[in-house]
Amino acid sequence: MNSMVLKSFLGLRKSSPETSHFAVHQKHAAISFPQKLKVIAGKTSPKLQGRNLRVAIVGGGPAGGSAAETLAKGGIETFLIERKMDNCKPCGGAIPLCMVGEFDLPLDIIDRRVTKMKMISPSNVAVDIGRTLKPHEYIGMVRREVLDAYLRDRAKENGATIINGLFLKMDMPKDKNSPYVLHYSGYDGKTGGVGEKRTLEVDAVIGADGANSRVAKAIDAGDYEYAIAFQERIKIPDDKMVYYENLAEMYVGDDVSPDFYGWVFPKCDHVAVGTGTVTHKADIKKFQLATRKRAEDKINRGKIIRVEAHPIPEHPRPRRLSGRVALVGDAAGYVTKCSGEGIYFAAKSGRMCAEAIVEGSENGKRMVNEGDLRKYLEKWDKTYWPTYKVLDVLQKVFYRSNPAREAFVEMCADEYVQKMTFDSYLYKTVVPGNPLEDLKLAINTIGSLVRANAIRREMDKLNV
Amino acid sequence: MQLQAMSTTMASFSPPSRFTATPSSSSSSSSQHSKPHLLNAFLPLRPRPRPKNTPLLLFSPLKASSDNGVGTAVELPPPTEQQAVPEPPPPAAVGTNGSVGGAVAEEVKSVVSGFVDPRWVGGTWDLKQFQKNGNTDWDAVIDAEARRRKWLEDNPESSNNENPVVFDTSIIPWWAWMKRFHLPEAELLNGRAAMVGFFMAYLVDSLTGVGLVDQMNNFVCKTLLFVAVVGVLLIRKNEDVETLKKLWEETTFYDKQWQATWQEDENSSTSKKE
Numbered sequence: 001m002n003s004m005v006l007k008s009f010l011g012l013r014k015s016s017p018e019t020s021h022f023a024v025h026q027k028h029a030a031i032s033f034p035q036k037l038k039v040i041a042g043k044t045s046p047k048l049q050g051r052n053l054r055v056a057i058v059g060g061g062p063a064g065g066s067a068a069e070t071l072a073k074g075g076i077e078t079f080l081i082e083r084k085m086d087n088c089k090p091c092g093g094a095i096p097l098c099m100v101g102e103f104d105l106p107l108d109i110i111d112r113r114v115t116k117m118k119m120i121s122p123s124n125v126a127v128d129i130g131r132t133l134k135p136h137e138y139i140g141m142v143r144r145e146v147l148d149a150y151l152r153d154r155a156k157e158n159g160a161t162i163i164n165g166l167f168l169k170m171d172m173p174k175d176k177n178s179p180y181v182l183h184y185s186g187y188d189g190k191t192g193g194v195g196e197k198r199t200l201e202v203d204a205v206i207g208a209d210g211a212n213s214r215v216a217k218a219i220d221a222g223d224y225e226y227a228i229a230f231q232e233r234i235k236i237p238d239d240k241m242v243y244y245e246n247l248a249e250m251y252v253g254d255d256v257s258p259d260f261y262g263w264v265f266p267k268c269d270h271v272a273v274g275t276g277t278v279t280h281k282a283d284i285k286k287f288q289l290a291t292r293k294r295a296e297d298k299i300n301r302g303k304i305i306r307v308e309a310h311p312i313p314e315h316p317r318p319r320r321l322s323g324r325v326a327l328v329g330d331a332a333g334y335v336t337k338c339s340g341e342g343i344y345f346a347a348k349s350g351r352m353c354a355e356a357i358v359e360g361s362e363n364g365k366r367m368v369n370e371g372d373l374r375k376y377l378e379k380w381d382k383t384y385w386p387t388y389k390v391l392d393v394l395q396k397v398f399y400r401s402n403p404a405r406e407a408f409v410e411m412c413a414d415e416y417v418q419k420m421t422f423d424s425y426l427y428k429t430v431v432p433g434n435p436l437e438d439l440k441l442a443i444n445t446i447g448s449l450v451r452a453n454a455i456r457r458e459m460d461k462l463n464v
Numbered sequence: 465m466q467l468q469a470m471s472t473t474m475a476s477f478s479p480p481s482r483f484t485a486t487p488s489s490s491s492s493s494s495s496q497h498s499k500p501h502l503l504n505a506f507l508p509l510r511p512r513p514r515p516k517n518t519p520l521l522l523f524s525p526l527k528a529s530s531d532n533g534v535g536t537a538v539e540l541p542p543p544t545e546q547q548a549v550p551e552p553p554p555p556a557a558v559g560t561n562g563s564v565g566g567a568v569a570e571e572v573k574s575v576v577s578g579f580v581d582p583r584w585v586g587g588t589w590d591l592k593q594f595q596k597n598g599n600t601d602w603d604a605v606i607d608a609e610a611r612r613r614k615w616l617e618d619n620p621e622s623s624n625n626e627n628p629v630v631f632d633t634s635i636i637p638w639w640a641w642m643k644r645f646h647l648p649e650a651e652l653l654n655g656r657a658a659m660v661g662f663f664m665a666y667l668v669d670s671l672t673g674v675g676l677v678d679q680m681n682n683f684v685c686k687t688l689l690f691v692a693v694v695g696v697l698l699i700r701k702n703e704d705v706e707t708l709k710k711l712w713e714e715t716t717f718y719d720k721q722w723q724a725t726w727q728e729d730e731n732s733s734t735s736k737k738e
Contacts, residue, residue, distance in 0.1 A: 123613045124621060124629045222724075243625070255620045296622035318724035337718075377725060385722065392718045402617065410632060451633045454645045458610035459617070 045367040046177065052077045052364035055357060056182055056202040057350075058167045059209030061089070061144075062343050063329030065151025066103060067206050067350030068160040074358030078160035079200060080152065081167050081184055089144040090231050090308030092265055092272070092340070094248075097137055097426040099344045103351075109146055111268040113138035114248045120294065121409035122253035122402045129412050132419040137426055139248070142343075143268060151347070164188065165195065167209065170218045172323070177367055180205050180324070204324040204368055206353055208346070211311045213331035222318035224333045226311040227260060229340070230284045231274030232292075233267065236302035243298060244271055251275075252405040255290040259399055260340070262291030264299070273299060276340065278314055312340055326373045328353050334380075336388055338395040344428065345384070352376050386430040403452035410448045416441055579615050583608060588631040602640035609633065657696045664692065 053076045057064045060082025071078040094114070099105065115138050116130040156162050164187045171181040180202055185195035207215025211226060236244075244266040256262035262275035273295060275287045292299065313333035320332045328334070329346030336345070353376040358364070360372025398408035411417050416437045423431050583593040589608060594601045609631070623629075665676050668685065679685040699705055 120623045123616045124623045125631060126623055126628045224721075251623070253620070254617070290620055293620055294622055297624045298622075315718060315721040316725065318721075320725045381722065388722070389718065396714060402613075406613075406633075410634070413632070447634070447638075450645075451636075451641060454641060455606065455610050455613060455633070457645070458606060459614045462610060462614050 045361075045369055047366050048364075053204070053357070053361045053366070053368065054079070054179070054202040055204045055206065056081060056180070056200055057206045057208055058182070058215050059207065059213075059329075059331065060085070060152050060162070061148050061208060061210060061329065061346060062151060063331070063346035063350035064206070064208035065148060065155055065350070066347040067208060067328060067354040068155035068162075069151065069158055070351050070354035071357065072155055072158035072160040074354070074363050076358060076361065076364040078155070079163055079202065080155060080160050081163045081165050081182070081200075082152065083164070083166040083187075085149070085152075085164055086145055087148070089148070090229070090310045091144045091343070092229075092231075092263065092274075093142050093144060093267065093343075094265065094341065095140045095142055095147075095343050096341075096428060097140070098428050099347065100140060103151075103347060105147075105150070109142055109150055110140040111143060112141040112246060112266050114141055114246050114266070115139075116247040118247060118249045119409045119412050120249060120251045121406045122255070123406065124294075125406070125409055127409050127413045129418045129421070132415055133422060137422070138246070139426070141248075141265060141267060147343075163200075165198070167214055168197075170205065170215065170325075176369060179203055204357060204373070205326075206350070206357075207325060207327040207331045208329050208350055210330045211313055213327065215325065216317060216327055216331050219319065219322040219325050219327075221320065221322070221327060224317050225278060225314040227276045227278040227314055227340070228281045228284050228309060229274060229276035229312050230288050230309040231272050231307075232288065232304050233270050233272050233306040233308075234299055234302040235270040235305050236299050240298060240300075240302070241266070241269070241271070249295065251291055251294045252399070252408065253290075253294070254402050255287070256294060257287050257291075259395075261399075262287065262294065264291075264295050270305060271299065271302070276312065284309070312342065321370065321373050321377055323370055324368060324373065326353050326376060334384075336391045338391040338399070339425070341425075349376075349380055352380055384428075387424070387428065390424075390430055397449075401456070403456040404449065406452040406455075407445070407448035410452075411441075411445055414441070414444065578621050579612055579619075581608065581612070584612065587627055587629045591635075602636050603644060605636055606640070606644065653696055653700070657693060660692055660696065661689070664688070 055071055055076055056079045057067050057071070058081050060068075060080050064080055064082065068078050068080040093111075095105075095110075100107070100110070115133055116128060117139075119127045119129060121127075152162055163184070165184040166187070168183045168185060170183070173180055182200045182202065182205065184198055184200065186198045187195045205215060207213050207219075209215055213221075216222075244264070246266075248266060249264040251262040251264075253262075257275045257277045258280050259278050260276040263273070265272045273288075273292060275284070275291045277284060277287060280287075313330055313335050314337065316333035317327065317331075320327045328349040330342055332349065334345040334349055335342040353373070356372055356376035356379070357368055360366075360368045360375065398404050412421075416433075420431060420433055423429075583590050585593075589605055591600050591605070594604050594608075596604070665679060668679055669675060674682065674685075698708060
């Protein structure tokens with residue numbers, strides 16, 4: 001049903017023999033870092049005379065904000081360029097529990113705490129998950145404009161300079177120590193108007209400007225496949241809103257999306273109903289109607305107050321780093337499969353990149369070079385690769401077809417599955433779990449898949 | 465029988481029990497209606513306080529002539545489908561009538577009332593209704609579920625909190641699945657394996673003079689046997705070869721995408737050395 005058409009993936013390389021050669025040596029969950037790659041530490045870089053390292057961050061979302069804070073705290077002269085300070089991003093807005101702790105977020109940023117989720121299969125089998133959550137555990141729903149502004153303001157308090165402007169282009173440096181020259185049009189709080197063209201000289205750049213990153217284009221980072229997420233914000237009557245007090249819903253099915261899911265997420269005083277797809281972008285409106293139909297009884301008589309859509313990267317760009325420019329967050333393509341989660345990874349990657357710069361430059365005293373920034377990539381890949389891979393496998397197995405989705409929802413009813421899912425989601429670690437339970441889980445999964453596919457074959461016979 | 469069926473289905477549908485009155489009374493009044501009306505409705509054509517004050521957008525109109533005396537001229541529905549356009553009831557009757565009337569006009573083409581089956585009770589299959597010779601007829605349960613899923617695929621329904629679907633396929637015992645699905649396929653595959661095996665054994669014997677027992681002691685023959693078995697298991701249709709190749713590519717595709725940023729430098733560093 002869902003045929004994945006795989007373009008042969010060459011990244012930015014022109015010759016394909018390398019691809020097949022490399023592919024043979026790939027294992028599933030292991031990354032083998034090419035040992036031939038020489039990482040030259042920044043310790044040999046020249047000390048900066050009379051000034052600190054200057055770094056510009058393009059984009060002021062979660063990635064940019066947390067990177068700016070870490071850089072500023074590390075004593076580096078930081079410039080954060082953001083085009084729209086009150087940008088209301090089309091976003092699910094879900095953050096895991098660990099983000100609150102790791103980023104010291106104040107609790108009033110969180111509009112709602114989701115402690116229950118309902119998964120609804122193509123044949124409307126509804127399963128409640130969340131029984132295994134402890135009282136202090138929840139998924140936080142935030143408004144992006146509130147979160148982004150908070151992170152930016154905190155960066156400013158720590159010494160970063162926030163520039164309201166639109167990044168236009170970047171001049172590459174001529175050698176290892178020359179600065180990058182960024183061209184941007186500064187708005188200066190003027191509403192409307194074109195803004196004046198300005199330039200900024202910095203030693204390193206972090207591209208945190210999202211899925212349509214201009215910095216990525218400037219360094220020829222290559223393209224990625226992306227999904228279109230389409231969302232409508234619907235204000236529903238208060239009595240219906242009570243149902244969504246701390247519950248989010250996920251609808252799966254071919255009618256809702258051929259390769260993703262439809263959702264109803266509660267926001268501050270309304271719900272966001274949306275869906276997404278990679279392979280059938282032209283039919284997104286149809287999928288949205290189907291999602292609304294499936295949730296109909298619960299969102300009936302709601303008023304649509306906003307319609308929004310945005311691309312979501314499916315995998316990292318072929319090149320995430322070039323010279324002294326690094327990409328983080330959506331610009332790098334750090335959105336997980338299966339759940340489509342990006343906020344936490346954006347913020348974390350921003351922080352990690354900033355930490356690598358701080359360390360490589362010895363708190364801003366030395367120049368950095370590509371090797372220092374590469375350390376961030378290494379650390380990132382090592383820490384989060386298992387998470388990404390597991391979610392990728394889940395998506396490939398369970399979002400393939402309606403029988404697979406039925407099996408998925410059936411599996412979610414199992415308590416062990418719920419516990420593992422939430423533990424790994426909330427704390428962002430792939431927990432190994434109990435081997436005996438894992439075996440039982442594997443057998444049950446296979447059983448569910450077999451049963452669902454068997455029924456599917458019966459269904460096909462009915463058709464013919 | 466029809467009445468009984470309808471009232472059972474009404475009972476299994478959304479609560480207000482007053483609804484049960486509607487179809488029975490209407491069907492009795494329209495006794496000339498010969499086609500069984502399995503799919504029913506709750507189109508409230510008389511004023512009543514609706515449970516949550518929601519206009520019901522899912523409805524298939526009944527011959528509701530009984531309720532308010534409005535002679536609804538409806539076409540007889542064809543046997544397996546339900547289709548009729550009700551006259552809009554008197555304007556004062558229902559609060560949100562305007563929207564109902566409007567909705568009626570556009571609902572003409574796509575009027576469905578949801579999945580209805582006398583054996584589907586309370587969001588799951590009532591196993592007591594599947595009895596055959598004192599035992600549950602699991603095949604019928606599987607058939608019924610297949611039919612329900614097919615129906616839902618073609619007519620997606622809203623998921624409802626009052627009538628949650630709680631059916632879990634694991635209540636059907638494993639041997640029922642085996643008997644129905646695994647055994648026929650196993651028979652087929654074993655048959656193929658046996659034919660291939662017999663032919664290969666004969667061929668090898670005629671070419672090398674090694675008898676069957678001696679073949680089994682030979683490593684090459686054992687390998688060939690293994691390959692034959694695996695081949696029969698994995699490749700059942702011609703398309704399976706392509707499917708397997710694609711599956712293999714899929715498993716490693718994501719890894720390649722992540723590795724891209726590292727491979728790039730490897731290439732450039734090797735090219736620099738040249």
